Amino acid sequence: MKANVTQVMVDEHELILRMIALVEHNTALLEAGNFRNWQFYLDAVDFIRSFADHFHHAKEEEVLFSELVKNGMPEKQSPIEAMHMEHDQGRAHVRAMEEAAQKALAGETGQAAIIAEHAKGYAELLRGHIEKENDILYPLAERILPEDVREGMLTAYEVAEARMPGLKAKYQKLVEEYEQQV
Numbered sequence: 001m002k003a004n005v006t007q008v009m010v011d012e013h014e015l016i017l018r019m020i021a022l023v024e025h026n027t028a029l030l031e032a033g034n035f036r037n038w039q040f041y042l043d044a045v046d047f048i049r050s051f052a053d054h055f056h057h058a059k060e061e062e063v064l065f066s067e068l069v070k071n072g073m074p075e076k077q078s079p080i081e082a083m084h085m086e087h088d089q090g091r092a093h094v095r096a097m098e099e100a101a102q103k104a105l106a107g108e109t110g111q112a113a114i115i116a117e118h119a120k121g122y123a124e125l126l127r128g129h130i131e132k133e134n135d136i137l138y139p140l141a142e143r144i145l146p147e148d149v150r151e152g153m154l155t156a157y158e159v160a161e162a163r164m165p166g167l168k169a170k171y172q173k174l175v176e177e178y179e180q181q182v
């Protein structure tokens with residue numbers, strides 16, 4: 001049996017989706033005028049940057065996507081290009097959310113609507129993105145990647161994770177703490 005090189009990514013999506021659910025829940029309260037915990041948004045930004053982007057998207061971009069390109073998937077006008085573009089769109093929402101949350105924390109008024117716009121924009125983008133990866137790109141990867149590159153990919157994932165010891169546990173705990181406040 002071929003070693004599976006995408007299940008680890010699907011598992012990471014689960015934690016990202018739990019944070020997205022928190023963002024959606026708290027943003028609905030924010031829009032109703034019942035949520036003023038600006039620090040939550042800064043923690044969500046930290047989670048997204050460290051866990052979703054640095055930990056997860058880095059493995060996708062450096063290992064999985066690059067292996068797909070080496071094995072014949074075009075880099076341009078392809079699912080790979082679309083996924084890269086969505087990673088970048090996500091980063092733009094996160095920057096805007098962070099800026100507004102910092103201003104709100106410093107006492108500037110009028111930031112809630114900006115935070116809500118980018119929080120909802122990010123949540124919607126990432127839900128669609130994860131769905132495309134789980135349902136289309138990852139199954140495609142499992143079909144086309146040859147046997148002999150898979151062990152190397154799993155090792156490359158491990159090397160990437162070893163660069164960030166304790167990171168997964170830290171962000172799992174952060175999500176659990178906010179889930180308990182819901």
Ligand SMILES: [Fe+2]
Pocket residue numbers: 057060083087129133
């Ligand atoms: Fe992705």
Ligand SMILES: [Fe+2]
Pocket residue numbers: 009013056060130133
């Ligand atoms: Fe992903």
